[in-house]
Each structure stands twice: as C-alpha cells, then as structure tokens.
Amino acid sequence: MPVRGERRRYLLFQIVSEGSLDGRAVEEAIRRGIMTLYGVKGLSQANPQLIEYDAEGKVGILRCSHSHLRQVRASLAYTTSLEGYSASIHIKDVSGTLRALRRRIRRQSLTRPTPSSTSISVP
Amino acid sequence: MAGFIDLHLKRPSRPDELRSMLEHAARLGFRKVGLAPSESPEPGGAGELGVDVVTRVDLRPGSGRELLRLLGGLRWRYEVVAVECLGKDVARQAAKDHRVDVLNFSSSLSTRMRVWFDRQEASLASEAGCALEINISDILRAGPYQCAKLLSILRVEIENARRREVPVVVSSGADSPSLMRSPREIVALLDLLDVEEGEGKDMISRNPLMIVERNRMKMAPGFVAPGIRVVGDAR
DSSP: OOOOOOEEEEEEEEEEEESSOOOOHHHHHHHHHHHHHHHHHHHHHOOOOOEETTTTTTTTEEEEGGGHHHHHHHHHOOOOOOOTEEEEEEEEEESSSSSHHHHHHHHHHHHSGGGGGGGOOOO | OOOEEEEBBOOOSTTTHHHHHHHHHHHTTTTEEEOOGGGGHHHHHHHTTTEEEEEEEEEOOSSSHHHHHHTTTTTTOOOOOEEEOSHHHHOOOOOHTOOOOEEEEESSSHHHHHHHOOHHHHHHHHHHHHHEEHHHHHHHHHHHHHHHHHHHHHHHHHHHHHTTTEEEEEEEEEGGGOOOOHHHHHHHGGGGGOHHHHHHHHHHHHHHHHHHHHHHHHHHHTTTTTTTEEEEEEE
C-alpha cells in the first residue's frame, strides 16, 4: 500500500550576528536550539535539515516537518547567541516547495535595491 | 487586522541604538511601539520610520504608598502607565488602581517566584481593567533551567488571567535590536506557554491596541468621561 510522504516546509532565514559562521555551525546551533526547547522527541519530529547556506549573506534555507513549523520558528526565535557572538535568526519566508521559495527569492532580489544582503545563490 | 504593537521597548544601552531599534521594529512589522518619552526621537523622526510611538511610563515603586504618590498627575501625560511590581503590596495596589494600564512583574526569577500574577491579583486587575504584560526578552535572556522555571510561572499567570478575563499583552521588553523578534516569531514563542496562534496574535495586536485607543480617547480634547465628549460650543 502506498504511503504518502511527510509534508515539509522550507524556511528562508537570515542570521544577524557580528561573527562569521559556516553552514555546519549554523545547522548545529539550530538543532541544539530545538533540542533545548522541545527535547530529543521534538527534534526528531521537526527533522530540521539545512538545505543551503550563504555564509557571506548569512542567509540559508532550512527544511523541516510541516506539522512542527511553529516549534522550529520558536526555536529559531529563541536563539540569542551563535559561536559566542550575540545573534538572532529571523525567518524571512516560508514555502511548501523549494522551487517556489527559490522563485520568490529571485523575485525579491530583482525588486530590492541591495540584493547581496538578502539573496541567496541559486544553483 | 489591527496591526502589531510592541508596547515595551526599553532604553537601549547605547543611545544611538534607539533609531536602529525603531527602524528594526518597522522592518519586523510593528506599527506602534511603546517608549518612555525621554527615549523617543522627534515625533517626525518616528513617523518617517513608519512607526507610531506610544508614550509610556514605567513605575518601579518600593511600596503601595509610593505608587499612589507617583501616580498623581501621570495619567494625563502618558498614553500607557505601567507598574513593575517588585512587592506584593505594590502589586495589589497597582492591580486595583484604575490609573494603571499594565502590570509588569520582575525579570529576576527570585523576585518573580515571590511576587507574581496570582488569582487574587487577577481578580483585582479584572475589576480595574489592568492588563498583564509579558516581556519576551525575559524568556530569551534566561538560561535553559531558569527559562523552564519562568515558563512554568508564566503559564500559571496566563491561566489566572484567562480565568478572570484579564487581557494579556506580550511585548519584546528589548533594550537592543538583537532581542527584538517579529510578531510571527513572538507568536511562535508563545507556543512554549501553550498559547494558541489566534490568542497569541491578539496579545500583540488587539489587546495592546485596546489600551492605546482607550487612553488616546481619554487624552483627546473634549473628553469628559467614558461615552461623554464635548463636540462643540453651543454659543
């Protein structure tokens, strides 16, 4: 019997921090944040995965379970420091598909005057 | 939609940060922010940033008697009168005073465990029309263990407020841009307090707006009493 796959959400986020961060550190911090607030069970249900991260613009795309979007949002909002620097993570956009999110990023980067700070490289 | 309101922005540690905090508030999607007047920029400056500044005073009296002395004459000068309750007598006095709009409890966990929004407090606040204010920065600043304790207190406080139909206002309480969160993020953080999304949105839009509109109406020229206003001179 066919089983329907888990529904997902793709989150475009931006980090505001003085320090420089690589993708691995960001993913680790996000996982740690969810674990702190919701525990191992919450982390397994939210199932966050960093799809891509632009270290220069400090923006990235995170995938998570559709039913645990609010928990992931809360965990990102709860973050106040990354790698010893004061930091905050803001969600800029949420989409059901990666393609739609990338389309929206492209559209925004065309309309905004300073795209380098908010856009992400689209392969 | 009433628009989102952050009723409590604190004095930033660096004075030049105030403008960036107001800009940040506008970017995050807030239409109004509550600030003590000495911290406010020129009215035109805030307007050009796209946020409406609500004048607010935060009182930290040491006793109920001191609170009564401080409250004299303040009502007509500020759009929001908030009291930080550091003692039980202050909390009781503030909750039954009609001049107080918002009750705020200490961010220090040791004080919070002693003085908090209990059932009696909720009954008094309900009769006087006071609101309970929760600062998100208190949650963000606390370490994991302290945060767990604080969340359990806040959960009971919100439940007490619900039972007595006391409006709850959620503000950032931020003193730097790094502690400011967007309305959606605040609503998501309220998941930690078992607050549903719709109720959470009301806590950052409808409830604070109700306070601001009520007081702006009172401060408008021609106001006599609730429901009575001078509309013109008959002569």
